[in-house]
Amino acid sequence: MSFRKLLFFFLLLLVCQGLLAQESKEHTVSGKVVEANSGTEIAFATVLIADTDTKQPITGTTTLEDGSFELSFNASNFYIEVSFIGYQSKTFDTVDTSLQSINLGVIVLVEDAEQLDEVIVQGEVSKMEFKLDKRVFNVGKDISSTGMGALEVLNNVPSVNVSIEGEVSLRGSAGVQILIDGKPSVLADDPSNALGTVTADMIESVEVITNPSAKYDAEGTTGIINIILKKEEKTGLNGSVSINTGAPDNHSLGFSLNRRTEKFNLFTQIGAGYRSLPRDSEATNQDLINNITTSSVGTSFRNETFNNITLGSDYYLDDFNVITLSGNFAYEIEDQPSETFFSLTDNNTGENTQWSRVEVTDANNPKWQYELNYKKEFRNNEDHTLGFSAIGSFFGKDQSSEFNNTEIIGTDIPPDQQTTTEFQQANYTFKLDYANPLSEKYEIGAGAQYLISDVGNDFSVSDLENGIWVPNDDLTNNFDFNQDVLAFYGSGSYEADKWGIKAGLRIELTSLNTLLENTNESNDRNYSDFFPSLHTTYKLTEKVSFQAGYSKRIYRPRLWDLNPFFNIRDNFNIRTGNPNLLPEYTDSFELTSIYSVGKVSLNSSLYYRLTTDAIERVSTFEDNVRVTMPMNIGTDQVTGIEFNGKYVPINWLTLNGDFNFGYFIRKGSFEDQVFDFDGERWTARLNSKWSLPADIDLELTGNYRSGYLVVQGEVSETAFMDVGIRKKFIKGKAVVNLSVRDVFSSRIFETAIAQNNFTSVNYNQRGRFITMGISYGFGKGQAMTYSGGRRR
Structure with a gap:
């Protein structure tokens, strides 16, 4: 396929996306999930759309870091359930299904004391998330990286390639700056054994930043790869x-x-x-x-x-x-x-x-x-x-x-x-x-x-x-x-x-x-x-x-x-x-x-x-x-x-x-x-x-x-x-x-x-x-x- 054809296809795709979005007649559900006692936003809470008669799931999503969510779907008879491990679920089964846009407002979840004694609080996040200036690859969702080193983890990240010699490239070009927790690290500096002591079990996520803002170090002609290490945040x-x-x-x-x-x-x-x-x-x-x-x-x-x-x-x-x-x-x-x-x-x-x-x-x-x-x-x-x-x-x-x-x-x-x-x-x-x-x-x-x-x-x-x-x-x-x-x-x-x-x-x-x-x-x-x-x-x-x-x-x-x-x-x-x-x-x-x-x-x-x-x-x-x-x-x-x-x-x-x-x-x-x-x-x-x-x-x-x-x-x-x-x-x-x-x-x-x-x-x-x-x-x-x- 020639480059001109691919460019034409890309531009056509952008136009089609706009047309599809404006012609769609689907339901759109939105809202924000918070914790009852403190009002803190709950990230990664599960929002489920299910069929009222069969109780089978239709679609679903998870809340963003600020607790908000929005999803679209096609259905005529449904109910909405919002849940998060360690909290009592909340069900909305009387919503007006004739509305195209349904705003549930602020949804307050109350702690479930019995669940807190039995389970670990774990949020299920998407394998790949898109944010304003970066893409986030959540390593915990990548099963094939089990037990591997950090370079093998990077090799599974979209847009990133790691050669057999260990050279990291982004979108086909070298000159990538590798950060750990947003900062330069000695763990990523050794060219003969970069990230040698970092394993997949230590990594929370990998951020790919192709056009960094002025806040970031200007080093790295093709962008920045930021490795976020795990850090426990529970009391x-x-x-x-x-x-x-x-x-x-x-x-x-x-x-x-x-x-x-x-x-x-x-x-x-x-x-x-x-x-x-x-x-x-x-x-x-x-x-x-x-x-x-x-x-x-x-x-x-x-x-x-x-x-x-x-x-x-x-x-x-x-x-x-x-x-x-x-x-x-x-x-x-x-x-x-x-x-x-x-x-x-x-x-x-x-x-x-x-x-x-x-x-x-x-x-x-x-x-x-x-x-x-x-x-x-x-x-x-x-x-x-x-x-x-x-x-x-x-x-x-x-x-x-x-x-x-x-x-x-x-x-x-x-x-x-x-x-x-x-x-x-x-x-x-x-x-x-x-x-x-x-x-x-x-x-x-x-x-x-x-x-x-x-x-x-x-x-x-x-x-x-x-x-x-x-x-x-x-x-x-x-x-x-x-x-x-x-x-x-x-x-x-x-x-x-x-x-x-x-x-x-x-x-x-x-x-x-x-x-x-x-x-x-x-x-x-x-x-x-x-x-x-x-x-x-x-x-x-x-x-x-x-x-x-x-x-x-x-x-x-x-x-x-x-x-x-x-x-x-x-x-x-x-x-x-x-x-x-x-x-x-x-x-x-x-x-x-x-x-x-x-x-x-x-x-x-x-x-x-x-x-x-x-x-x-x-x-x-x-x-x-x-x-x-x-x-x-x-x-x-x-x-x-x-x-x-x-x-x-x-x-x-x-x-x-x-x-x-x-x-x-x-x-x-x-x-x-x-x-x-x-x-x-x-x-x-x-x-x-x-x-x-x-x-x-x-x-x-x-x-x-x-x-x-x-x-x-x-x-x-x-x-x-x-x-x-x-x-x-x-x-x-x-x-x-x-x-x-x-x-x-x-x-x-x-x-x-x-x-x-x-x-x-x-x-x-x-x-x-x-x-x-x-x-x-x-x-x-x-x-x-x-x-x-x-x-x-």
Whole structure:
């Protein structure tokens, strides 16, 4: 399907949505659910529409965070029931069914003392929720993520893709900023093992923000992925324990405990586990000038033992002031055995050399983070707030590797080698935010942020010569990276019943210094940037609304992009950084429509991104070795269409799907090579959830990712499927999950590069993962509105 046809289809869809909404004659029911004693809004309460005669459900929904709801349906004889676990249900069976619009007003629910003694308060939320400036993926509804790591969770989120190497992309583009609980975190900074100690059991939800407002850090050219960790919010003593096991080895134990009183909220989370991540790899390089072929085939493992503990406390000074102090410590022990078979063939003479290379790598990775938060709510309005946070974090890596070569055929093989790495990274973040709703329609906000990054990487290589380890000065380096970013922002918004607008401006001052101590080469840069943002929304009808947004973003090269170190794991394929790399900038535009009627909801977006000084990894070839280095290659324009939909054809079946199509135009050159080309790529995901008898849920997810062009070659298409099944026991307190990731072992990542002087093909595969998990929650008490807020 051509891009023009897809664009026409998108515009036609927007028009049809408006027409359908205006011609619809369905019933619309709305209202707001609150708690009897305090008047607090109840989020995620269930609203059921059922047939009066058969008592069978017709449709339903859950309330939003402010307790409100609205749904549409077709029926002539029905009643309405509003319920929430721990409260007495309320039934409306005398409503005037001749009315098209039925407003139930404020619905007050009274606590049910007997239920509170028997059950845990749990709110059932949709798997995907759409909000003004973001989409929220609720991990607890994703059965196939059971026992998996955070990267596997991200790979299930619409619009997000995680490669086998762990690179995260959004709508097909890298340059994503990953936050944890809205802030930078040491847990997401390690490129070789990002989010390694975070498991699915620890995650509440994932927010995808494609056009962030000025309040957010401008880092991340394609947007922000914000991982929200679980935090218990119920009074009294509450907790949970989870156990997971799987094959290949994937074993973990998690425990959380929370004690909430009138003044204190004490919380802790402990996790430990072991996992093995095997990967099969193949690589073939062809020297077209000298007619020499080099190849490597092998299997590598990443065996990790990890431990994680979080301790913290919220202290409520009074009804309007709360202080939170928390700390996290994580420790990983890595073992990376691998064996690779190498071959070098001179096709002119037929001469062939073969050898095997065994790698033994051990690493210890300590990580810790401490955080102080203060939040003040003003008496005139709970949304009138002042917040301050100070975060300090550290990540270290002490790694040693040995590479032992054994001759198979021939004599001219590389020497045995040893490497040692001492990596240390310290980050400090200070943030101040102020929000003031001047009236029901107008709100202003302002804030400041100061980020300090101090990173050092000492990497040494030694060759075995005549039984003696001799330092290799050509590959050894000690690289320092220091970066400070000072930011200020201001924003203002207006929101009426049908129309709203929010505008903001962020200013960031960057100071960067790098030093290669081996050669005393330094690189100092100081620059200032302005990052405007604009968001607007228009509510056409109760069922159709439109949103538009613009933001400017930046991707600053990090240590691994700038450090001219060599990865020597593969003799024929190595990666290096580029100390002269510049930041890339992106202007992002987006138009979104949200349509909901009856059992169907659809979110469709048209977006455009223009990136200047685009960073791409460019490969060069010399002496049978392919060297890959990041380079600033011209501009990148992407025009795309995205659809996210949900359909509930029958009560026990829910279908969720998303489709993303992008058309890109590349302009740029490197040395004497021109990289002007255009192409397209698209992804599709279909998820079906089956609610079976005996509290059993079955989930099937299919994924397809098309092939696409890159600056020097292409990436092949791939398709894979995940399956999950869940069974609840003891009124939902205990849950057993079974998941199979990549059922048919078809998730393959293959790239091919074709140049005038060489070709290169790389193949990687992880394989099938099977995991079973058991979790149990204990404790009781009423649900609080949110942690860190005004006590009700």
